[in-house]
Amino acid sequence: MTAFFWFIDALLGFYYFLLIVMIIMSWLTAFGIINSYQPFVQTVQQFLYSVTEPALAPIRRMLGRFLPNLGGFDISPIILIFLIFALRILIRSDIAPLFGIYGY
Secondary structure (H helix, E strand, O other), X not given: OHHHHHHHHHHHHHHHHHHHHHHHHHHHHHOOOOOOOOHHHHHHHHHHHHHHHHHHHHHHHHHHHHOOOXXXXXXXXXXXXXXXXXXXXXXXXXXXXXXXXXXX
């Protein structure tokens, strides 16, 4: 069972890493540092979009109901990062100890 919780924690950590890479690549593209017409850059951006967009789209829809337009500033990745951190803490401190697993 320890391996299961470790695996879930590792997947959440990897998803966090992909979110950070997606944020950095969007900034680099927006500021014209990398050329988004390069085939490698397009492949990486399409991969990151297809992996992160299913989790970010519902957050964007929810924020659209409650917050006014922030003018090109997207806070949905920040909220998703906070949710990932909260889920990892919840798993480590509350869910895993229910199964007798401490400090994996």
